[in-house]
Amino acid sequence: MLDIKNIEVFYGDVQVIWDVSFNVKQGEVVALIGANGAGKSTILKTISGILKPKAGEVVFDGAVVHKQEPFRLIELGLAHVPEARRLFVEMSVDENLDMGALRGEARKQRAQTKEMVFELFPRLKERARQMAGTLSGGEQQMLAIGRGLMSRPKLIMFDEPSLGLSPILVREIFNIIKKIRNEGMTVMIVEQNVKQTLAAADRAYVLETGKIVMSGTGEGLLNDEHVKAAYLGV
């Protein structure tokens, strides 16, 4: 479904991603793990078109997407729930959800999808008229995920969804991700919360200083000595 082929990404003159290739197959939950500054978010931003690769290809659902206008990708079925939520803080919860369904089919099914999102997150329904900026951290993350779902994506990418949340909320977020997967969506997740992420993922890639150094099944990596020492602290 998603094929990343040998991408190289630069910030100005500084290369941050070196020859990275990986793929995500239909129906999978694939995790990208690594320390701060390893380039995880950069890779997601490259997939969703905010950044352009200097070399390599991003192929989504059979279409080469890195040369397209980034605002068209959401219509192809690619949603990106960005790091730090990035809500429209001076718009209501309702309007934020509307913004997730601006184009194509999603626009037509906006009302139905919103009901679905409200079912998943009843808290959002209670607060539909409230400004997004006044929500708590957990509610904001729910809204960010809900906004991503509004486009009815085939592949949804989460960038650090557990960032800044309490352990209980983190577990809730991972439960939601499991539900989303059961709905038939493909999930890609970038996390520093390695243990829970690997437990939830079918496969995972380990990223270090802009290069993929390991890959394997979620379970396999959980038991790997290097991963244990570097990310799990055991």
Add this chain to the structure above:
Amino acid sequence: MEVLLQTLIAGLLLGGLYALIGLGMTLIMGVMKIINLAHGELMMVGMYVAYVLFSAFHIDPYLSIIVVAPLLFLLGIVFQKYLINPVLRVEAILPENQVILTVGIGMVLANVATIIFSSNYQSTPVSYATTAWYLTDFWKGAPLELSLSLPWSVSFVFAIFITTGLWFFLSKTDTGKSIRATAQDYDAALLMGVNVKKMRVVTFGLGSALVGSAGCLFIPIYYLYPDLGGQFTLIAFVITILGGLGSTIGAIIGGIILGVFESLTATYLGMGWAPVGRFAIFILALIFIPGGIVSLFKKRRLAR
């Protein structure tokens, strides 16, 4: 008492027009993150178009909005697309390059207007320019006498209509919401499928159309000369700072406060003091409410 009330009315009417000028600037400010220092000059262009339509074809200035608004919309789009966007793409030492560019655009507009129309003062002598309503005409035993100038009132009503229309557009339509989303978080808007580059262009056009319409509302009650733009750029700037950068409600409140304040200084200190009052407000706002009036609302909301 009579004088005070009359002054407040005049200030409110002026404030409604100021709000319209401020709205255009604050929209552009919100989406582009730059101050458009050619804002007043765009208004001047709108006024000259209205002036030409009036003197050549006897079209009423209020009616000329139908021509001026789309024309200025196009002009704004051209400026954004072919002048400002190319500058945005250049990685420059000064991030303020685009601001400097807008100053240049303003200068060119003012000078082109001087070449075409000379620097003489012009006006559109409409037949109703001095028509006014008096309170005693409607209420014989009124304890005080107040008057309401017809063109000022009509301009004010138009300003309210346009502002309401803008509010509706920004809060109810997808395009309007997309503009607000682009202003609040550029990258997130892009991820949601907003064509952010197009929104920038549309917003610049919209801001220009708004200030151009404000020009049409001003010309029946004001006079016109090529350098008038600078003064209104400053007024718009003061309104946006006072109201809060990028905030539409702030621009409306800021515009009305400035209008009333100027009217008060003009009445009680003399006409010449109005600009002084304007900049006193500007400096006070910068010192005491650097986030603008909207930041006060936000603080209260958080405190609760």
